Amino acid sequence: MKTFIIILTFYGCMASASVFAQTPKAVEADLLNAFKKINYWDEQKNNSGADDSLNKANEVFGKKLADYTAKYPFTISQPFDLLKKEHLDICTSSDGLFRIYSWDTWLGGSMHIFENVFQYKVGNKTMSVFHPLKWGGEVVSYWFPKVYTLKAKDKTYYLGIYGGIFSTRDAGTGIQVFTIENGRLNEDVKLIKTSTGLHSKLYYDYDFFSVVDIKYELRPTITFDAATQTIKLPLVDGKGKVTSKYITYKFTGQYFEKVKS
Template identity: 60%
Template sequence: MKALNLIALFCFITVNKLVAQTPQAVEADLLKSFKKIEYWDEQQRKGGDGASESLEGANDEFGSKLKKYAETYPASISMPFNSLKKEQLDIFTSADGLFRIYSWDTWTGGTMHICANVLQYKAGDKTKSSLMNNPGDGGAPFYSNLYTFKAGDKTYYFGIYGVIESSRYAGTGIRAFAIQNGVLNNDAKIIKTQSGLHSTIFYEYDFGSVVDIPFEKRPTITFDQTTQTIHVPLVNAKAQVTAKFITYKFNGRYFEKIKS
């Protein structure tokens, strides 16, 4: 009888563990955690005591939880997470389904926005992730697009990212990633400039030069798979974004600037 009770208890625990691991439960748990960031941001704006520290804690909790789920539940790399997207968690997945970027504003930086990102990728039969919440080029980046580029037997992922440095200055960049030897390389040097091979192109600009242009029409970095070219807006000496572009074309080994 005691043995039967132990078996029943084991089954109960196992079933509940499985229920907690369903996609719906994972998304609900992440959503609950993500909403804490919004709550403490509102309290911070109201001048609540300890709100800033609680906001940082909420971001740490969500980032750690998202990273853990990204590794524990491999299927999460293809989950739509629509409820999280509605709450402004940006999610971009590569065309081959092997790489995904989760990006959000931590609301901890004032006029200089500090964002955080979880990078999730498949390497063989394993799914791995990393949390990036430290400032990058010119600030702490948020990702706004992801392109997939195949060159022979190699695959590169181009993440388009932006930074908000202040109420006046911002920046935009492109970073090349690659999954190599079971590890994500976030410094895949495939872009050649006058100073050598790099994994990124980044430019800063006066936000006032684009503020009156509808968001979807603003000049920005783009990648054209068909022509294998990267187009980067030209910024003049006054830090104003112009309608002209600089073009980098793939020559079989790396992307190199071509004459316009």
């Protein structure tokens, strides 16, 4: 009888834990605990074995984030304020159907290595994609601080603003087009028409020191205006300096095309 009671108690605790884990508060608490370990092991970099532990901490957090955001539909609208305070970037589309989570792994030096989880909603389900982005077969490392939404005819496009840090001086910014098609995330939507053909992104490298003295919110960067359906990106000169001039691409109903100045 005693054994039977112990078994019942064990399974009862397991069931309670399962219910508890489904609450938004519990999900964030578990993710926060895993995310803080990344920062902890980053601070221990000078200690033996810290690099391996930092790499493992990133793997654990990335998998947890992907699992939770795929399993629990409520996460796509959860604010995750505590995680944001720990510098997890979260940007969500205006229709609430697409979200990107980005973080610095601290595995790089002056070149920063970022990871991303892409979450999207299909019907009553949420899906998550956690893997390095590959453009042209090349693995890239960017973070996404903002996403815009473009509705055209019967399609919805998501325009993600991304950035990269490659050294103390070298940086880059771009805009990438995504769609959700047949229940899957399409990362290669050739919606931008340039002189070299059709592309899924616009991008420029620049000298970070050319904008370092400008307040962050005032720095020239890529923007999208939903009202005019135009993308504006700063003109960079031959030395990598970001100027006050802009290049404009307007959506014509089929593609974004450069506006003649």
